[in-house]
Amino acid sequence: MTKVIDNYFPDWMVDMIAMDLETIPVKYSNSPYADFEKSRFFGSMLMLDDKFMDLPYYWFVDYFNRCMYNDVCKEYNLSHCHRVLLNGQLPNQIGCNHTDADSEDYLTVLYHGSGTSGDTVMVDKEGNDIERISFKKGRLIIFNSSHWHRGECPDEGYRVSLGAVYPLKPIQELYSPFITPLATS
Helix, strand or coil, X not given: CEEEEXXXXXXXXXXXXXXXXXXXXXXXXXXXXXXXXXXXXXEEEEEECCEECCCCCCHHXXXXXXXXHHHHCHHHCCCCCCEEEEEEECCCCCCCCECCCCCCCEEEEEEEEECCCCCEEEECCCCCEEEEECCCCCCEEEEECXXXXXXXXXXXXXXXXEEXXXXXXXHHHHHHHHCCCCCCC
């Protein structure tokens, strides 16, 4: 159900990325399902549908995606990144149970980027904890995007993670109900 990979990136890169991620501008506007009453945290959309957003280009996002496509997740034949979201939490910013997609046609890869605590917790549909994955800088966590989970706040400091979502089917298949064929004469 959940795959955890440690030590994929070299220590020097993990440390450099941690410092970089802490300086990327964020807004206090992220909330699963846009419900600010349940949870609210810092974040920035770094990439959406293979396009970098308005923040300065950050080389690690491109490198990260290429590692997922060509090595870490190569068995899935990924070729498109739906999104990469930077999530930031401070102590007392309680994470909310959520999914990253409403269908099983997407794969999530979480990257524990910076911090010392703030577990990733997999939960069932009723909200019961079923698996706790401790925070470790540089850790990759891979699971189907339709699985319920949450990022817990750190005990101290600033917890930063990247949440990447990849379609498991070609885009044409995922969006085919919404595509109207062109008329031919």
